[in-house]
Amino acid sequence: AQSVTQLGSHVSVSEGALVLLRCNYSSSVPPYLFWYVQYPNQGLQLLLKYTSAATLVKGINGFEAEFKKSETSFHLTKPSAHMSDAAEYFCAVSATGYSSASKIIFGSGTRLSIRP
């Protein structure tokens, strides 16, 4: 069965500082991994996805994530935080293939706050 664990329900960084949001996954098959962002009063928006190609994945708004199989991790980073990055971020995993296991399982979310 697939699952994700997001370490830290709330992360606060200063504007201009490095953003690091942690995600570890568990999957019985090669996983597809995702990061989604949710701004207040909005739905979720795909930031980036890993689908077994390059292990370093670049997404929108300057975010990137690195797939590390040995550590079962898919941490999200951004070199310099902006105030507009304040949102909730969700890590998610999906098994590959067309089977019913290809539905996506979400982590519990990490709320990112940016200090001026």
Next chain:
Amino acid sequence: DADVTQTPRNRITKTGKRIMLECSQTKGHDRMYWYRQDPGLGLRLIYYSFDVKDINKGEISDGYSVSRQAQAKFSLSLESAIPNQTALYFCATSDQGHGYTFGSGTRLTVV
């Protein structure tokens, strides 16, 4: 127009009432999903459908039912609403499960 449209955006209903949340999409995707979001719990899957004739229960389907009226329409019903069904509900679509497109959500309050 949005790719995935949910109606209503907000709803307050009384305990015991039947309520339907509707979702329509213009993405042309076969797969549609209903999730609920609760603070600290992330999104949990209620039901999903891979085509018009395919309906599957997710991890928290008790108290809910769905109908896939067409490829583009997937509705969620609460037959007899209860207060712990108060949550934010999201519909999503996907192609081959490689990333979802979400609607803007329905905020449901059961009093």
